[in-house]
Amino acid sequence: MKKVLLTTALFFTVCAVSAQESVVKEAKSAKSDPVKAAQIIEPALVDPSTANDPETWKLAGDFQKAIYDDENMKLYLPGGQADTAKLYNSLAKMFEYYTKCDEVEQAKVQSGELKKPKLRKKLAKTLAAVRPNLTNGGSEAYNSGNYADALKYFGLYVDASQNPMFAEEEAVKNDTLNPLIACYAALAANSLDDKAAVIKYATIGKTHKEEGYRALMCLAEAYGKGEQTDSVKWLEVIKEGSEKFPTQEYFIGNLMDYYIQKGQVDTALSEIDAILAKNETPYFLYVKGVLQYEKKDYDNAIATFNSLIAKNDGFVGEAYSQIGNCYFFPAQELVEENSKISMDDPQYAANEAKIKELYEKAVPNYEKAKELKPDNKQLWGQFLLNIYWKLNKAEYDALEKELAQ
Structure with missing residues (x-):
């Protein structure tokens, strides 16, 4: 009984091998129609009995090369209309199949089944010649x-x-x-x-x-x-x-944000100064002002932003907004302080006077930011609304309606 089973298994194995060899032969006979031949040979590329033969991959690559050559020729013929999707797809498959052919052949050399590779040199030369066209395929797809x-x-x-x-x-x-x-x-x-x-x-x-x-x-x-x-x-x-x-804002911006998050503002300022010494751009100047603001060095931050505004070469609306921040947020600290003390405390009245003074200095800067960047409400919207609530109820009502639209 065991002998019968083994014989049966051997019979099916021989049949499977024969079937895949038949597929390869059928594909060869259809080589005049490379598209059809390429379809026929596909099962042989996944069956171990034929996929372990470099000639199988060489043949599959040859069919793809024929398809590629046919389409590529159309690019040079008067009135020719090449199917570029077909062209580049066959080019990619040619690369994959010839490369796989070399891989399988090299494995046989390593195992001693072959003394030396027979196909590598020719296939490498063929692929090297068409390789530049891969960039065209990539560009078209992208x-x-x-x-x-x-x-x-x-x-x-x-x-x-x-x-x-x-x-x-x-x-x-x-x-x-x-x-x-x-x-x-x-x-x-x-x-x-x-x-x-x-x-x-x-x-x-x-x-x-x-x-x-x-x-x-x-x-x-x-x-x-x-x-x-x-x-x-x-x-x-x-x-x-x-x-x-160093001229790419992406890296500098992310690096400065990192330093701010880590509380390393002095390190960031040192680096941005070194960058500005080599390449002073509006963005880098703006970054320096933001760092000075983060350090609460408001006077120097305002000076930096004013120098940026004077250049009138970018980030002007943002600079006006940041100057507003240099007045608004110190005022907020006083608002917070007053929330914790009695209104009868003399310090409360002193703080209120200072808050009003700082708000009045902030207003024209936020209003200028609004004029220059009307669609970027984050630069001025809530800040002005907060200030108008304190200083001018009529303007507060008008702005509240505007922001709600």
């Missing part, structure tokens, strides 16, 4: 919002440079465009919330001298958001970005 395909195309391009298959292909191995394309791959991965892919490609992309900041931004997002954050690595990335790309 611009259409298809970030999954964009990541696939850009990722294949970048991964090739680290694949030993291309060790003799200098154009691939030493490709200076690789960091730039890695930046694009990181951007696509970031849009997909694919943290692992962001880290993989942004780590390469951040080395690009001009566009590397994009990769570092993606890295910061990957480490700083989501369920599993890494504050240590996030800070490392933010600091790296502020050092390598």
Whole structure:
């Protein structure tokens, strides 16, 4: 009985192998129609009996190359209309199948089944020639919002440079465009919330001298958001970005916010002064004023914001609002103090007079912020409402209606 069972099992195994070999033969016979042949061979790519043969993957890649070549030729023919989705899809599959072919063949060399690889050199040369077109596929996919395909195309391009298959292909191995394309791959991965892919490609992309900041931004997002954050690595990335790309506001703004949250305002001021010494922009000047405000160094903060207003080169509305804050919030401290003492206390009257004085200084600044930034009500809305309640009930009523609209 056992012998019968073993014989039966062997019979089915032989049948399965024969069936997959038949699929390969059928695909070969249909090579004049590469689209049909590519469909026929698909089962052979997942069955161990044929998937462990490099020739199977070579054949599948050949079909994809034929499809790619047919569509690519249309780009150069007068009046030709190429199906670019088909073009780039076949290009990606060609890369995947030829790369898999090399992987399977190398495994056979390692095991001693083959003395040396027969296909690597030719396949590497073929792929190196068409590899630049992966960037076109990635760009088209990214611009259409298809970030999954964009990541696939850009990722294949970048991964090739680290694949030993291309060790003799200098154009691939030493490709200076690789960091730039890695930046694009990181951007696509970031849009997909694919943290692992962001880290993989942004780590390469951040080395690009001009566009590397994009990769570092993606890295910061990957480490700083989501369920599993890494504050240590996030800070490392933010600091790296502020050092390598000191003109990028993203890194400086985040770094200054971090210092404020940690109560390290003096450290932040020291760093922003060093940055301003090299590159004085309206944003960096604004940041310095905010830091001085956070330190409650109101006089110097007001001076910084006034110098920003005088330049009239950006953040003017915000600067007026911050000057208002330099008067409004000290007044609020006095309001809080008066809430705890008797109205008969002489200090209460002194505080009330000071509150009125500070409010009157704040008003024109908030009103100017409103004039310059009427849609940004956070800069002036509630502050003016609070002040008008104290100083001018008619203006309070008018503003309350305006804010309610």
